[in-house]
Amino acid sequence: MPETYRVAIMGATGAVGTELLDLLAERNFPVEELVLLASPRSVGRELTFKGQSIKVQDINQIDFSDIDLVLASAGGSVSKEWAPKAAAAGAIVVDNSSAFRMDPTVPLIVPEVNPEAVLEHKGIIANPNCTTILMGVALWPLHQYQPIERVVVSTYQSASGAGARAMEEVKQQAQAILRDEKPVTEAFPYPLAFNLFPHNSPLDDRGYCQEEMKMVNETRKIFGVSDLRLSATCVRVPVLRAHSEAINIEFQQPLAVAKALELLHAAPGIKVVEDWDANYFPMPMEASGQDDVLVGRVRTDLSHKCGLELWLSGDQIRKGAALNAVQIAELLVKKQLLKSKTVA
Amino acid sequence: MPETYRVAIMGATGAVGTELLDLLAERNFPVEELVLLASPRSVGRELTFKGQSIKVQDINQIDFSDIDLVLASAGGSVSKEWAPKAAAAGAIVVDNSSAFRMDPTVPLIVPEVNPEAVLEHKGIIANPNCTTILMGVALWPLHQYQPIERVVVSTYQSASGAGARAMEEVKQQAQAILRDEKPVTEAFPYPLAFNLFPHNSPLDDRGYCQEEMKMVNETRKIFGVSDLRLSATCVRVPVLRAHSEAINIEFQQPLAVAKALELLHAAPGIKVVEDWDANYFPMPMEASGQDDVLVGRVRTDLSHKCGLELWLSGDQIRKGAALNAVQIAELLVKKQLLKSKTVA
Numbered sequence: 001m002p003e004t005y006r007v008a009i010m011g012a013t014g015a016v017g018t019e020l021l022d023l024l025a026e027r028n029f030p031v032e033e034l035v036l037l038a039s040p041r042s043v044g045r046e047l048t049f050k051g052q053s054i055k056v057q058d059i060n061q062i063d064f065s066d067i068d069l070v071l072a073s074a075g076g077s078v079s080k081e082w083a084p085k086a087a088a089a090g091a092i093v094v095d096n097s098s099a100f101r102m103d104p105t106v107p108l109i110v111p112e113v114n115p116e117a118v119l120e121h122k123g124i125i126a127n128p129n130c131t132t133i134l135m136g137v138a139l140w141p142l143h144q145y146q147p148i149e150r151v152v153v154s155t156y157q158s159a160s161g162a163g164a165r166a167m168e169e170v171k172q173q174a175q176a177i178l179r180d181e182k183p184v185t186e187a188f189p190y191p192l193a194f195n196l197f198p199h200n201s202p203l204d205d206r207g208y209c210q211e212e213m214k215m216v217n218e219t220r221k222i223f224g225v226s227d228l229r230l231s232a233t234c235v236r237v238p239v240l241r242a243h244s245e246a247i248n249i250e251f252q253q254p255l256a257v258a259k260a261l262e263l264l265h266a267a268p269g270i271k272v273v274e275d276w277d278a279n280y281f282p283m284p285m286e287a288s289g290q291d292d293v294l295v296g297r298v299r300t301d302l303s304h305k306c307g308l309e310l311w312l313s314g315d316q317i318r319k320g321a322a323l324n325a326v327q328i329a330e331l332l333v334k335k336q337l338l339k340s341k342t343v344a
Numbered sequence: 345m346p347e348t349y350r351v352a353i354m355g356a357t358g359a360v361g362t363e364l365l366d367l368l369a370e371r372n373f374p375v376e377e378l379v380l381l382a383s384p385r386s387v388g389r390e391l392t393f394k395g396q397s398i399k400v401q402d403i404n405q406i407d408f409s410d411i412d413l414v415l416a417s418a419g420g421s422v423s424k425e426w427a428p429k430a431a432a433a434g435a436i437v438v439d440n441s442s443a444f445r446m447d448p449t450v451p452l453i454v455p456e457v458n459p460e461a462v463l464e465h466k467g468i469i470a471n472p473n474c475t476t477i478l479m480g481v482a483l484w485p486l487h488q489y490q491p492i493e494r495v496v497v498s499t500y501q502s503a504s505g506a507g508a509r510a511m512e513e514v515k516q517q518a519q520a521i522l523r524d525e526k527p528v529t530e531a532f533p534y535p536l537a538f539n540l541f542p543h544n545s546p547l548d549d550r551g552y553c554q555e556e557m558k559m560v561n562e563t564r565k566i567f568g569v570s571d572l573r574l575s576a577t578c579v580r581v582p583v584l585r586a587h588s589e590a591i592n593i594e595f596q597q598p599l600a601v602a603k604a605l606e607l608l609h610a611a612p613g614i615k616v617v618e619d620w621d622a623n624y625f626p627m628p629m630e631a632s633g634q635d636d637v638l639v640g641r642v643r644t645d646l647s648h649k650c651g652l653e654l655w656l657s658g659d660q661i662r663k664g665a666a667l668n669a670v671q672i673a674e675l676l677v678k679k680q681l682l683k684s685k686t687v688a
Contacts, residue, residue: 229648279547
């Protein structure tokens with residue numbers, strides 16, 4: 001009989017949390033016991049896992065020495081406080097927040113890119129930012145074959161990037177605008193329905209917002225190329241779920257489109273979506289709910305002799321967050337790094 | 345008394361046509377008589393110009409020798425048929441379609457960039473594509489100071505780019521989706537509400553769509569740089585009106601942000617919109633209805649020593665089409681190239 005594990009989800013009621021719950025069931029993760037944790041206002045709420053109702057608990061009441069694996073998606077401050085405690089108690093934490101991503105002692109993993117980094121964990125493993133994961137999955141197979149010199153990326157990020165409440169807000173804004181009423185903005189600084197704006201995370205003094213610097217710094221860490229030249233412009237668009245990215249890549253040497261497509265077709269986590277006759281390429285509408293990153297519109301860059309361009313859409317909540325975390329957990333199981341304390 | 349002119353609007357009932365009507369009134373263009381032309385199904389409809397009701401007429405019934413200026417916005421095939429006839433009859437045609445843009449005998453003009461090209465007209469002057477105009481206005485003052493080597497641009501194009509019917513379609517799609525109904529698509533190949541997709545104009549065999557190649561070829565012609573390196577990724581987004589563009593620019597030499605801002609502030613047709621503390625930059629919501637192209641988020645490109653990035657939003661129907669055409673007409677008046685046949 002395979003080992004089973006006591007798994008805790010931190011932030012179980014959020015957009016990513018509920019997706020984690022679904023994915024653990026869907027992928028048949030070997031769960032011995034599932035503990036759901038959330039903010040005080042959600043304590044007592046019940047969520048369903050494999051037909052079984054589970055009550056959301058108060059994180060202060062939990063003894064992490066009874067937990068083998070923590071999937072954390074409750075925001076940076078919660079992770080900063082609780083991930084080290086859980087790790088100290090012997091659990092392995094896969095953290096979806098940005099709290100530990102750039103910590104040199106914490107592996108930052110996209111399973112399709114750097115699964116071996118899992119071996120270096122010291123109790124905490126960081127899940128990269130959504131836009132980083134989607135781009136990383138698409139660029140890695142190309143970079144393996146022909147090293148990347150520089151990337152210029154523009155993102156088209158859905159409301160889901162700001163959580164379930166933000167998705168609801170965009171719908172309500174759209175309703176209001178269609179009724180000629182003033183849209184209410186709470187989750188975002190400006191109306192997003194029928195509008196768009198550069199990503200509203202804090203800006204640094206060079207003019208890049210946190211979201212953009214995550215793409216730069218996290219990609220460098222995951223790819224193991226500390227000086228990778230990358231510039232990102234991150235933009236929120238009125239799409240409910242799934243992010244898209246227009247990526248311009250300069251390689252050290254020219255990379256033919258046919259070769260790039262061959263590499264993308266063979267790579268894990270990617271579905272090549274392009275029908276040039278039908279003008280049909282990845283769309284967030286179709287990426288939503290899919291595990292794979294949809295990649296297409298691969299073409300030689302007219303403006304650079306070593307350039308290639310591609311277009312992708314990927315589910316921000318799934319591969320961009322929850323699925324990647326569960327895949328890291330599966331890696332831990334596969335490498336026998338996750339120890340079941342119940343069995344021991 | 346200043347000369348006045350007999351002006352015809354071809355495609356008067358469309359999104360750009362009605363804007364032309366408004367702009368001629370708003371800017372007090374010296375109109376002697378206004379003739380409105382549209383497709384057969386609109387003949388007889390009445391539109392208002394300066395409080396006066398004007399009936400839409402059948403183009404076949406018009407004697408263009410009675411017309412001084414034609415503002416054409418009825419699509420490429422209508423322009424191809426009628427613009428040469430109108431020009432042969434002695435009118436000057438400012439054509440908003442793509443029919444004559446790349447014709448070497450036809451000037452292609454953004455008044456802020458190449459007003460002098462108006463002198464070379466032979467009866468037809470072409471108005472560039474919306475995305476080209478918006479980008480051209482922003483890049484020209486920089487290029488004048490520090491020559492541009494290469495541009496990588498990603499667009500965020502509103503439904504208005506496909507006309508008034510498309511704007512209505514996106515609203516109806518949004519209504520349907522909010523009611524959990526299937527959205528109807530007619531103007532576009534895929535639903536655009538809460539979705540987005542690469543621009544659906546025909547693709548060439550290098551993988552660039554017409555909209556993208558317009559940005560390349562038209563910018564080269566307007567800037568007078570036949571080998572300008574430029575790659576565009578054009579994307580339709582669920583915004584009703586006003587396009588946005590994320591532009592990465594490589595100059596021959598580094599251009600400091602402060603200098604770029606100084607140039608942009610001093611340039612015509614541009615409003616610099618950036619408040620870094622408030623994370624406030626150009627948005628289509630605010631660009632709609634404005635004459636100026638909103639430009640901001642100007643920053644040094646982290647990934648290139650001669651790179652600079654900026655973000656813009658501009659009203660596709662106004663500066664991206666109708667306003668630019670009216671400005672060309674104003675140039676004709678100013679340079680005394682438009683002859684009033686009534687007065688003569």
